[in-house]
Amino acid sequence: MTVKELVERLQMIKPDTLVMVLGYEGGLDDVNVVESASVQLNVNAEIKSFGPHESLSDREKDALLSVAVSTGEPPSFVEAVVLMNRTWKS
Numbered sequence: 001m002t003v004k005e006l007v008e009r010l011q012m013i014k015p016d017t018l019v020m021v022l023g024y025e026g027g028l029d030d031v032n033v034v035e036s037a038s039v040q041l042n043v044n045a046e047i048k049s050f051g052p053h054e055s056l057s058d059r060e061k062d063a064l065l066s067v068a069v070s071t072g073e074p075p076s077f078v079e080a081v082v083l084m085n086r087t088w089k090s
Helices: 003-010 058-071
Strands: 020-022 028-030 033-040 078-084
Touching (some): 033 058
Antiparallel strands (some): 020 028, 033 078
C-alpha cells in the first residue's frame, strides 16, 4: 500500500476515529510513532514468524547504497511509513 492509497482510504473514515496497531502478543495498541524507514522487501520469506520485510539501520542502508553506486544498479530497498506503538517500561 502506498501513502496515496492510505490517504484515499482514510478520507472515507471519520476524522476522529482512533488509529491502532496489533499488540505484541495480542490485543490492540494505540499508534504513538509514525516514522519513515528504509526497508528491504521480501527478505524474511523463510522465517514464518516474521513479517516479510525488514527495516534497515543507517549502516545497512549506506552499505546497500554503496553497492548500488558501484554496480550501477538501483538500491535494493524502498522508503516506507511505519506505524507502531513504542511503549517500553523499565
